[in-house]
Amino acid sequence: MNLTHQNYFTTSGQGRYNWKVHLKQCTQSPSSYYEECIRAAKIIGESTDPLYLMFSGGIDGEFMLNIFKDAKVDFKVAIISYGVYNEHDTKYAFEYCNAHGITPEVIDLDLEKFITSGRMIEVAEEAKCCAYQMTSVMEGIKKIDGNVIMANGEPQVNKMPDNTWHWEEVERVSSYRNWYTLHNITGTPDFTKYTSEQYLSFLEEPIVKQLVNNELDQEYQTTNYIKQQLYSQHYTIEPRYKFIGWERLEGSAFFEDNKVFESFAHLREMYSGAYVLDYNDVCQQLRGT
Numbered sequence: 001m002n003l004t005h006q007n008y009f010t011t012s013g014q015g016r017y018n019w020k021v022h023l024k025q026c027t028q029s030p031s032s033y034y035e036e037c038i039r040a041a042k043i044i045g046e047s048t049d050p051l052y053l054m055f056s057g058g059i060d061g062e063f064m065l066n067i068f069k070d071a072k073v074d075f076k077v078a079i080i081s082y083g084v085y086n087e088h089d090t091k092y093a094f095e096y097c098n099a100h101g102i103t104p105e106v107i108d109l110d111l112e113k114f115i116t117s118g119r120m121i122e123v124a125e126e127a128k129c130c131a132y133q134m135t136s137v138m139e140g141i142k143k144i145d146g147n148v149i150m151a152n153g154e155p156q157v158n159k160m161p162d163n164t165w166h167w168e169e170v171e172r173v174s175s176y177r178n179w180y181t182l183h184n185i186t187g188t189p190d191f192t193k194y195t196s197e198q199y200l201s202f203l204e205e206p207i208v209k210q211l212v213n214n215e216l217d218q219e220y221q222t223t224n225y226i227k228q229q230l231y232s233q234h235y236t237i238e239p240r241y242k243f244i245g246w247e248r249l250e251g252s253a254f255f256e257d258n259k260v261f262e263s264f265a266h267l268r269e270m271y272s273g274a275y276v277l278d279y280n281d282v283c284q285q286l287r288g289t
Contacts, residue, residue: 003181045073053077055097058239142185152190153189153192154223167278
């Protein structure tokens with residue numbers, strides 16, 4: 001299984017000035033984002049290996065699980081647990097599983113040991129990742145035997161200082177792709193944009209168009225703030241803050257006293273690329289017009 005369908009999404013280079021995203025145009029005219037997500041789930045479901053949907057407790061993961069259920073594709077759920085450190089986040093995942101009769105596979109990870117052993121830095125350097133919060137997820141998914149599907153990195157459009165709207169992909173988020181490739185992990189970290197049609201359909205959703213045309217009542221600066229409304233067109237998903245699972249550790253004395261995190265300043269210098277295009281230009285590129 002390719003990281004994206006037909007390898008329509010690839011990257012090259014690294015760093016602030018050299019990291020780039022390459023997109024292939026759609027092979028067919030897309031339907032709605034919901035319908036394209038259903039289609040993507042069915043494509044992924046053609047694999048003969050078991051599917052493990054990663055679920056930390058966020059709305060993106062819950063949306064993905066609902067999509068696979070609607071697509072009638074068999075899957076298992078995997079939850080990475082840091083014990084008390086991320087129980088404020090995983091509680092949503094466990095509650096969902098309980099409500100839907102799912103017994104998740106729980107991957108326990110000792111976060112303090114992961115940090116003090118030096119493994120966190122090793123993972124970051126291997127994956128070319130400048131965000132320490134992502135390294136523990138990488139370590140967790142490596143323990144899964146099957147296709148690992150993550151609801152990572154949906155398309156994002158941001159309002160610029162000149163009031164124009166630009167599409168943006170960041171190298172930090174894409175480092176999951178490096179990890180999959182390096183360790184021969186099958187599946188995709190990018191379910192929310194697995195096909196080119198998914199990507200374009202997200203960008204052309206009515207609510208996204210309203211956003212970039214400045215027609216919404218609230219003056220949002222990014223598509224991050226409208227995901228709840230987009231997902232709620234089809235599912236009832238409880239609104240919640242976007243957690244990363246490290247909040248409690250970051251507020252602890254252990255975090256304050258540990259100097260290892262200073263190493264990430266160097267990694268941020270190396271792997272903090274961002275690729276930006278005008279909103280209309282990326283839509284035209286995906287359409288091939």
